[in-house]
Amino acid sequence: MCATCGCGPDHHHKDEKKVLDVEQDILQENNLLAQRNRGYFDGKNIFALNLVSSPGSGKTSLLERTLRDLKEELQFAVIEGDQQTANDADRIHATGTKVTQINTGKGCHLDAHMIFHALQGMKLPSDSVLFIENVGNLVCPAMFDLGEKDRVVIMSVTEGEDKPLKYPDMFHSSQLCIINKTDLLPYVPFDLEKAKEYLLKVNPNIEIIEVSCTNGEGLSVWYEWLKSKVLVPFE
Amino acid sequence: MCATCGCGPDHHHKDEKKVLDVEQDILQENNLLAQRNRGYFDGKNIFALNLVSSPGSGKTSLLERTLRDLKEELQFAVIEGDQQTANDADRIHATGTKVTQINTGKGCHLDAHMIFHALQGMKLPSDSVLFIENVGNLVCPAMFDLGEKDRVVIMSVTEGEDKPLKYPDMFHSSQLCIINKTDLLPYVPFDLEKAKEYLLKVNPNIEIIEVSCTNGEGLSVWYEWLKSKVLVPFE
Numbered sequence: 001m002c003a004t005c006g007c008g009p010d011h012h013h014k015d016e017k018k019v020l021d022v023e024q025d026i027l028q029e030n031n032l033l034a035q036r037n038r039g040y041f042d043g044k045n046i047f048a049l050n051l052v053s054s055p056g057s058g059k060t061s062l063l064e065r066t067l068r069d070l071k072e073e074l075q076f077a078v079i080e081g082d083q084q085t086a087n088d089a090d091r092i093h094a095t096g097t098k099v100t101q102i103n104t105g106k107g108c109h110l111d112a113h114m115i116f117h118a119l120q121g122m123k124l125p126s127d128s129v130l131f132i133e134n135v136g137n138l139v140c141p142a143m144f145d146l147g148e149k150d151r152v153v154i155m156s157v158t159e160g161e162d163k164p165l166k167y168p169d170m171f172h173s174s175q176l177c178i179i180n181k182t183d184l185l186p187y188v189p190f191d192l193e194k195a196k197e198y199l200l201k202v203n204p205n206i207e208i209i210e211v212s213c214t215n216g217e218g219l220s221v222w223y224e225w226l227k228s229k230v231l232v233p234f235e
Numbered sequence: 236m237c238a239t240c241g242c243g244p245d246h247h248h249k250d251e252k253k254v255l256d257v258e259q260d261i262l263q264e265n266n267l268l269a270q271r272n273r274g275y276f277d278g279k280n281i282f283a284l285n286l287v288s289s290p291g292s293g294k295t296s297l298l299e300r301t302l303r304d305l306k307e308e309l310q311f312a313v314i315e316g317d318q319q320t321a322n323d324a325d326r327i328h329a330t331g332t333k334v335t336q337i338n339t340g341k342g343c344h345l346d347a348h349m350i351f352h353a354l355q356g357m358k359l360p361s362d363s364v365l366f367i368e369n370v371g372n373l374v375c376p377a378m379f380d381l382g383e384k385d386r387v388v389i390m391s392v393t394e395g396e397d398k399p400l401k402y403p404d405m406f407h408s409s410q411l412c413i414i415n416k417t418d419l420l421p422y423v424p425f426d427l428e429k430a431k432e433y434l435l436k437v438n439p440n441i442e443i444i445e446v447s448c449t450n451g452e453g454l455s456v457w458y459e460w461l462k463s464k465v466l467v468p469f470e
Contacts, residue, residue: 022257054290055373055402056394083374085400106404108343108374136401137374138290139318139343158393158416159291165320166371167290169341181393187422 030144033112037147040119041130047230048130050148052170054163055136057156058180060088061213062222063131067095070223074230075128079118081110081135088133098122109141110134129230142169150174150229156181158188161195164202171202176209178222183212265379268347272382275354276365282465283365285383287405289398290371292391293415295323296448297457298366302330305458309465310363314353316345316370323368333357344376345369364465377404385409385464391416393423396430399437406434411442413457418447 041048051059060080067076078099080088089101100118102110115132124130132148134141153174155163158181164171171177177199185192192210199206209225211218276283286294295315302311313334315323324336335353337345350367359365367383369376388409390398393416399406406412412434420427427445434441444460446453 018253019257019261022254026254054371055398056289056292056391060395082401084403085397087397087401106378108372135374136289137343137372139370139372140375143341156291156393158391158419160295162320162322163290166317166322168319184393184419184422187419 027143030112033116034145034147037112037115037119038149039147041147041149044124044126044128046124046126046128046130047150048132048146048148050132050134050141050146050151051154052134052138052141052151052174053136053154054138054156054159057136057154057159058213059133059136059154060091062154062178062180062211063133064091064095065213065216065219066131066223066226067092067097069219070226071096073227075125077122077124077128077130079110079115079122079130079132081114081133083107083135098124104135108135108137108139109144110146111144112146115146127230129226138163138167138170142167142173150176152176152178154178154180155195157185157190157192159190161191162198164195164198168202171199171206174203174206176207176225179208179210181212181214182210182217183214262378265347268351269380269382272347272350272354273384274382276382276384279359279361279363281359281361281363281365282385283367283381283383285367285369285376285381285386286389287369287373287376287386287409288371288389289373289391289394292371292389292394293448294368294371294389295326297389297413297415297446298368299326299330300448300451300454301366301458301461302327302332304454305461306331308462310360312357312359312363312365314345314350314357314365314367316349316368318342318370333359339370343370343372343374344379345381346379347381350381362465364461373398373402373405377402377408385411387411387413389413389415390430392420392425392427394425396426397433399430399433403437406437406441409438409441411444411460414443414445416447416449417445417452418449 053059076097078092078097080101083104086101089099092099100122102114151174209221211222288294311332313327313332315336318339321336324334327334337349386409444456446457
């Protein structure tokens with residue numbers, strides 16, 4: 001890896017030793033704070049999910065539907081990550097859910113430090129669900145543990161089915177893959193079986209749920225998954 | 236910015252000074268090599284384009300169509316960037332075009348150094364067009380000049396229309412935006428006029444071309460744009 005963007009081993013710099021040292025420091029510092037966040041979530045029995053994907057895969061739409069459909073059954077909060085704008089936070093706010101926006105500026109991912117600070121201001125209730133919507137990016141967020149319980153990668157059927165092979169780190173480090181926009185399957189050349197085959201090749205343990213936030217198909221499976229993960233449901 | 240992934244100024248580390256130094260070194264080194272590539276392209280009258288987008292926006296499909304449709308009129312070569320796999324290079328190779336694959340491993344962008352090395356092996360002809368397909372990522376590639384003449388950002392109508400506002404650096408640093416997959420407009424909630432408004436807000440000088448690689452709509456406009464940019468057409 002190199003500084004600035006975490007490049008691979010093919011990438012050589014004059015300052016390679018210095019770069020590696022700085023990166024190790026940063027990832028180590030991140031991992032420490034991620035563990036602190038994890039402990040906090042455990043302490044309050046908060047089920048924290050880190051939602052990652054390409055830009056435009058439908059993370060926010062999935063959250064909007066989920067928050068509206070399950071608000072009587074579970075208690076939610078959301079942290080929204082974007083380079084700029086509070087557009088997504090506004091959309092989540094409109095569902096009546098507590099939401100904090102983090103703008104990363106030049107940054108390409110959320111990190112444990114940003115989440116740690118956001119948590120201090122949010123006063124989350126115990127026995128709740130926290131969705132952390134990461135910056136739309138299939139590369140960099142893979143390296144940064146936020147302290148989440150589960151990482152959920154969303155891919156849409158309008159992207160190619162070979163995304164898991166092209167961005168293996170992200171799919172390898174996720175516990176669940178949601179294949180979104182299944183309503184568009186008749187109009188796009190997406191091979192669902194191949195997509196699943198590639199997913200399992202990169203990560204044999206990954207769970208897969210197919211949904212459409214437009215026609216609601218498959219959402220009940222996602223909701224059941226979510227409820228099964230929350231130890232003490234909100235009453 | 237911070238090392239590892241180029242985070243914004245909100246992001247504080249213990250080693251901030253050291254991180255900034257390393258980043259400056261890396262970007263400065265990149266800019267030097269980008270200028271060298273630029274000079275090489277000028278010297279051989281090669282029109283080099285840096286294609287950037289989210290994963291799955293259809294960069295490779297656009298290239299496949301373009302290479303097949305214009306192969307009698309222009310001489311092409313392609314550099315493909317991906318974290319892993321040679322899938323895209325195989326697709327380009329099938330069109331009969333000279334192609335080199337760069338796998339970035341953990342890396343989230345191509346840099347001028349990778350292009351410099353690829354060029355040494357490619358023996359590109361004069362008076363030709365070089366497409367550089369960057370890693371699918373709307374954040375990190377924005378910071379890395381490759382020496383290209385024009386940067387082309389592709390967004391598809393299955394992504395939200397607010398992408399230019401959320402990822403302003405990428406759209407600000409591009410000369411052309413191709414809005415792809417217009418054949419899917421009837422099936423998705425994408426506001427084309429709003430998308431253009433946001434694009435021009437972030438970058439008043441950006442040119443915009445709407446295309447569908449599936450039904451061919453708008454491709455002639457893109458082809459005319461491309462041919463108008465090549466000073467000495469291939470004969």
